[in-house]
Amino acid sequence: MKNHFLLIIGLVFLFLVSCSKDDDSDSGNQCLVCSSFGENDVTSDELEGLCVGATNPESGETITLEMVTAYKALLNALGAECTIG
Secondary structure, eight states, X not given: OHHHHHHHHHHHHHHHHTTSOXXXXXXXXXXXXXXXXXXXXXXXXXXXXXXXXOBXXXXXXXXXXXXXXXXXXXXXXXXXEEEEO
């Protein structure tokens, strides 16, 4: 339950960060890649497609580098081993 709460807080943070537009054209094809998830309830299937420039299917927003970076920081803080690649 605690992990779900932290994940929801992280997603809310991501949506707040997404208000700024990322016009950095060389940041495409950068995706969140996790080699382990620690004790999180997140799976690689849930993170599939979390790439700069992709469209969030729930909100319709374009995913920015700041969003991917924030999600990486959140998951790493919760014990995962994630990079942007």
